[in-house]
Amino acid sequence: MGPGCSAIAYGASEEIGPFKINKAGSNLFLNCFSWNTEANLLFLESPVGVGFSYTNTSSDLMESGDERTAQENLIFLINWMSRFPQYQYRDFYIAGESYAGHYVPQLAKKIHEYNKAFQKPIINLKGFMVGNPDMDKNNDKLGTITYWWSHAMISDATYNSILKNCNFTAERFSKECDSAIYNAAADFGDIDQYSIYTPKCRPQQQTNETTKFVQMHKTRRFLAEYDPCTEDYAEIYYNHPEVQRAMHANHTVIPYKWTACSDFVFDKWNWRDSDNSMLPIYKELIAAGLRIWVYSGDTDSVIPVTATRFSLSKLNLPVKTRWYPWYSGDQVGGRTEVYEGLTFVTIRGAGHEIPLLQPQSALILLRSFLAGKELPRSY
Template sequence: MARTHFIFLVLMFSSSSSSSSSPPSSLSLSREQEEDRIQALPGQPKVRFSQFSGYVTVNESHGRSLFYWLTESSSSPHTKPLLLWLNGGPGCSSIAYGASEEIGPFRINSTGSNLYLHNFSWNTEANLLFLESPVGVGFSYTNTSSDLKESGDERTAEENLIFLIKWMSRFPQYQYRDFYIAGESYAGHYVPQLAKKIHEYNKACNKPIINLKGFMVGNPEMDKTNDKLGTITYWWSHAMISDASYNSILKNCNFTAERFTKECDSTIYDAAADFGDIDQYSIYTPKCVPKFIGNKQTHKTLLPKPILDEYDPCTESYAEIYYNRPEVQRAMHANRTAIPYKWTACSDSVFNSWNWRDSDNSMLPVYKELMEAGLRIWVFSGDTDSVIPVTATRFSLSKLNLPVKTRWYPWYSGNQVGGRTEVYEGLTFVTVRGAGHEVPLFKPQSSLILLRSFLAGKELPRS
């Protein structure tokens, strides 16, 4: 309790200038924003929206700073809501995934040299704020190396909140604006935990500047017991493992235990050999195949050259080329400390040193608390993901025992079934047909319909 009280004092002090009757001069704020303005990214097509990127320091004494990228809405940015996107991992970059292959306005070509427009970008509906969190992810950094061995859920949520308050002090036009959070995978922890921090912060402030309206998460980690059981069930029900492997797992694994035994781990490992060489995040699409030219590794698919806005399994490798280019980093005001390692889509060091003792076994109590607070909450699931599959999400949601408001029905994207949905009291569940782990990457048009319905607070279209 004392730690939380201290955090609120720090946050309230850091935001006091923006919530007082005499805010900082617009000149100084304008100068800060202009310093973060992206004039144009290398290889970028002409656009009609503004972009900003840079750093916000979230811990002065340790020198921890988080990197962000704001792409304003392509229409009516002054009235559209603000949406923060977080990727999971833990250790994966929202720039690499959310911005560059899921919901952002640009896609990267196969050589990592140019950008082209994404026809179903979410910035048609909202101002998009991408955050690389926690420190050690992407361009976000710390001057204290021991910080990288101490990352966990609690510090990540605290520093994401500090980031938001300081960022809104830099961009006061977004204070009090309708605000939403979205993310996927391990952001199934980040998103509701940050929403809870914001809710607590708002209750503690006389005049809160973060107008949180709701959040949504895709293929999220929700509850360790149900996630594990739901994953094994998905493997068997989708013919990824044999009956013998499935029965052996059920015999040797206790899904309610905090940790699996070595015998259980060994059984699961043996069962995974049944998969074959597939992309477990998207079980029906081709995986990216490395191709070596001399000593240099490139990537290719087993299909003809992808058509724009169609799924390309090698897109992550294009991001790692593009964001390591010095001219791109200069344009984005990134890598100001000249980190001695390459920018990567996911940080192995962050994941491998994650403090799993500071990782909630279940997020369901947080969902209950935030539903009672009246937040709009949507959970969506691509139904071809075997890593955090739709069965895991359904098992977890069933534990909430929510009354059904609108019974299960198919929703439509154009003239095709986009998925299915069921609306409960306090929460909406959505499946996206044919989508893998990164739902907007696989089904961009359906995902944009999902976003529009979520922001409008309306049920998904029935036809």
């Protein structure tokens, strides 16, 4: 996850971990679509300062960046494999979403370079996959604006104003561009931009009976288990002292509450470097023969499917298997196209956190990825 967000709060507790948190934030229940049914899972809080991760040198929190994060993640994995040698040499895959579109390929590159330096590397990297990922600054932003307009989130006037006034390759936006983006936010209305067709989380005291009925009706169209307030439950649960003791976390008893995301970690003044494009790394790792899958929930407007498609198109990869619908149970789960060296997948009806909204489809995605097989064409 990222930037500055906890893999424990989101990946482990909301999406793919063996347990989820109940609505009171007081207990756990089994996740029947957990990815640990298919593979051993290791959740990494990255970079330092995220979640319960910490440093004894406070200045470290002001010197984070892409390069440092990748290097520290590599060091962690080397040490972890040494500490648990029974996992050395097993097939190893990396997965992530959102700003992990930087973390995952950058770490994969570090591991690949580390492996080339040793005859018997202990990290047997086979591939990686990323969901709704940051990939390329210019194409991602252009694709995002296109998504907003094509999904009737913004007016024609706002769309044309953004295209006229915004230079997506610039270090800073102009005042005219900022104004156009501000107008776009007003056009959205009060929605969940990470999942544009599902209800937004509302504080319980603001929810009347009519709202409850509307939210229930909308939610059932997608998945009965979906709850837009899951992040709130995580922030309650991980602040329980008994939970922290069980996790051997927060021994120093910090004077503030644990939060799912830390804005300070990715503060623009503290983050030292953020590569404009991951595409050169993709080219390098495709040439190295790694298995690479890029997937996208098609109802996310923050890093939408159009942004990912614009970015992938710049790789100019030959098509191996042309676009086709794949199935999750007896319904279309999404669409996919297989290129030479990379597989692209969409997940129908899923937002930014795909396993939260479409857990069955996400599990089918994982199984196909690990097996190195194309997604099912029928039910």
